[in-house]
Amino acid sequence: MNCKETEKMIPIFLTNKLNSRQLDQFLEHVxxxxxxxxxxxxxxxxMIGTSLIEEGQSFDLRKALNGLLTEARYMVKKWKILTFLSYIAEIITFIVMIIILIMVIFV
Ligand SMILES: [Zn+2]
Structure with missing residues (x-):
């Protein structure tokens, strides 16, 4: 992902609408x-700071943004683990099918 693509994704990121794969690439670049x-x-x-300030909340920009990025990183991590587990499940299913096939043919 280059700078131009990343820049286009910033508003989508801030409205929490990137999918996991996009989010992963976005974080990697940013x-x-x-x-x-x-x-x-x-x-x-x-986008977010001004509305919070209007509401009269005290606001630490750096901290809030870091919080958002940490949360996004956590989401990506969770997604990667789930993807990994689903691969494992697929492999196990495949092996079980092979074993059943072998049993049907040779036993
Ligand atoms: Zn860049």
Whole structure:
């Protein structure tokens, strides 16, 4: 994912509408690209910060954004584990089918 694609995804990220695969690529880029991280910080401040300040809540931008990124990272991790487990389940199903097939043919 390049900077242009990442930039386009920032509003989608902030409304929590990226799918897990997109989120994974988005985080991967943003965490390694200071320009996109800065752009994310600005858009986050504009989209979410201003409404919170209007509501009169005290607001720590850096902390709030870090919280959001940590949560997103956790979601990606969970998704990766689930994907991994579903691969394992598929492999087990395949092996069981082979065993059944062998038993039907040779036993
Ligand atoms: Zn970038």
């Amino acid at each position: 965490e390694n690209c200071p320009d996109c991280m800065e752009e994310l910080t600005i858009q986050y401040l504009v």
